[in-house]
Amino acid sequence: MILTSLIDNTRLNHRTDLTIERGLSIHVSTMGKSILFDAGSSRAFCDNAALLNVDIKAVDAAVISHRHHDHCNGVNHFIDNNSKAQVYFRECEKTNYIFKAFGFESNVGINKQLLTNATNRLTFVNQLTEIFPNIFIITNLVDKYPEPKGNKYLFTDSEGCCKPDTFDHELLLVIKEDDGLVVFTGCAHSGVLNMIETAVNSFPTAKIKAVVGGFHLVGLPLFNSIGGTKQQIEEIGKLMLNYPIDKLYTGHCTGMKAYNILKGVLGERLEYFPTGRSISI
Template identity: 85%
Template structure:
């Protein structure tokens, strides 16, 4: 598999020509298929794809991890540039998605106009689905471990009723290659350990070659604080060591402070995945 980071909060130091935004989009080339995982919040990932020699028009399928704007609003531009690929979302109740902290409230959810625009191309799944040979969407996510502390600022609102986001709109993408799995987490609002545990439960006795995506270990993004304590983040890293995982590539909502704490536990097994970086797994 060849992975390319099309958009992230940061970029390679030598690629100042590439746009960045607080969002996530990753391209995967595997087993003769071209997959887009998440689409950022704007057209930036498409423009970067051109500069990175990734042909958006040739993508076979797009998978959106959850319905926050920084992962899905770029879909409207994907639909303009790609005329064939289905776009997969997890099926869930229609609602509004909010960030709330210290009396401040903002809409962090999907642009609902794109749901209408893409009606003929969007596919909603509510169970484990093999979207292409050996490429799986999983919706029944484990609850074995605690969810990220940073989730406490995220809510849903329907019919005037506001409640903590349960993340029933989040999914997991797993690619099964001959020599192991590649697990894509999006933001891992359900918890990166739960997502790893989910992949292992569906594919027992199978090595995970890589876990790729954000781990949502940031607290308040504006201050780049960590979600929880240093000891709690270290404990997550120690738990990861108990699983058969070769590498982890992260960025976006993991947060730089939490990343460095995890790095202290995981060492060379953990690497940052900024905009413009390509890796072969």
């Protein structure tokens, strides 16, 4: 499997030609299939793909981790540049997604026109779905561990009823190769440990070659604060060590402060995955 980071908050130092944004998009090449996992918030991932020798026209499927703009609003541009691939979302109630903190409020949800303008290209799933042989979308996520502390700023607003986001729009992508699983977390609003636990429960005899994506350990993104305490993030890292995971590649909503705390626990198992980086797993 070859993974290429098309969009992240940061980029490789020597790739100043690449665009960055606060978002996530990863290209996956595996078992003869080309998969896009998330699409950032603009056409930047498409522009970067051309510079990284990734052919968006050849992508066989796009999987969108959840309905926040920084993961899905680039789908319009994906559809403009790819005429064949289905785009997979988790099925959920239609609502608005809101960020609220200290009197500030903003819409952080999907561009709703996307859901009506390209209905023939969108597939909504509400159960474990094998979209290609050994490529799985999982929607039933366990809740063994607490959710990220940063979730406290995120809400849904439907017909004037504002309530904490339950993240019933979030899914997990798991790819099963002969030598193990690769687990894609998106933002892991449900909790990265819960997503890992879900993968282990779904494939109990398989080791995990890698966990890839954001872990949502940031508190307030503008200030790059950590969600929770240093001790709580260290505990997450220690619990990760209990799972059969070879490597973790992260970025985006993990936050650099939290990343450095995790790095102190996980060492070489944890690596950053900035825009422009390709890895072979």
